[in-house]
């Protein structure tokens with residue numbers, strides 16, 4: 001029920017509406033409860049026909065980099081190999 | 086969108102799984118409060134890779150499931166009111182009420198329409214000026230802004246044949262009620278990502294601060310859920326309960342003030358009845374007096390006879406996390422997604438349906 005899907009804004013329309021692309025499907029959604037502006041090219045999260053948040057791609061990349069760093073650490077110490085042995 | 090797809094990357098996932106396996110938490114019970122998480126955890130197979138001492142529990146996070154039969158019976162009565170077109174989100178139709186489901190009501194010739202959005206309900210009202218379009222509003226904080234926006238739009242455009250029957254609920258009073266009951270041990274909470282996008286991650290600070298329970302707000306991709314689980318285990322291990330936001334690409338500490346502002350403008354808090362919990366004070370959203378014209382409960386005089394549950398159905402206990410679906414005696418036999426006895430088997434994010442679709446194949 002609280003499922004929301006990422007979509008790319010294609011075009012702003014009258015009445016606070018926008019045309020978005022949701023994994024290849026185009027749909028008209030409302031920007032009425034979005035905090036801040038959205039422009040074509042932005043990624044937003046859509047829930048029951050309304051954009052509820054912008055998706056911060058830089059923040060997404062930062063989160064991934066954090067995972068990456070940790071997995072790199074793990075790669076340096078492969079399982080079963082004690083670097084001090 | 087490539088950066089977002091990387092949250093499904095299996096190499097990165099494997100690294101986090103190894104870290105989880107290496108943690109020395111001992112027995113730990115982690116609860117997710119969101120039905121979307123329940124499904125995502127099953128679908129991605131996270132349950133199967135967890136070490137045995139990690140118990141994943143599902144809580145009351147499915148809005149369809151926590152809707153009480155009394156409230157559903159009211160929607161049934163509204164649907165049978167002359168002139169009414171009853172609209173609601175899809176999953177609600179198949180839930181058996183005390184006497185009948187909305188689907189059965191539709192089969193009798195009454196008009197019950199599934200809408201994807203409140204925008205569709207408004208369009209229906211515009212297309213049928215001679216009818217009364219009632220929207221049966223279920224959902225948590227994520228969904229409430231769409232209902233508020235519909236009422237504000239209807240008011241601005243002078244739409245007179247649209248109204249709402251609200252049984253929407255708030256997750257935090259629900260979570261607090263569950264913890265107050267003390268029936269289940271909860272060592273950590275996976276915080277609902279999309280609810281938090283509206284109310285903000287800070288809204289969950291009470292968990293570490295008042296209950297010493299670590300919480301990690303999570304998105305819905307496998308990496309999000311694994312990272313949140315790992316963060317909870319680390320906090321538990323270090324005895325340092327705190328709030329971690331692993332979904333910062335969407336969730337801000339303060340949430341979406343504009344969306345929540347619309348909800349607060351249109352609705353006020355009221356006691357609400359939850360399946361499995363009974364009445365919880367200040368846990369429901371009802372239309373404010375100035376929006377009475379859009380309040381279906383005031384516009385239509387419906388009476389509901391005594392509401393009952395199916396005697397065999399144990400959804401209440403499933404929603405409180407004290408019973409797993411296979412422990413229900415009719416799970417998978419008398420109760421299946423094709424002929425469900427309770428909402429937890431109907432809703433796409435109900436625990437019984439999730440177990441039915443994913444766990445049975447693994448057994």
Ligand code: SF4
Nearest residue numbers: 399400413420427437
């Ligand atoms: S299996 Fe069916 S009857 Fe049993 S608790 Fe789940 S929904 Fe209710």
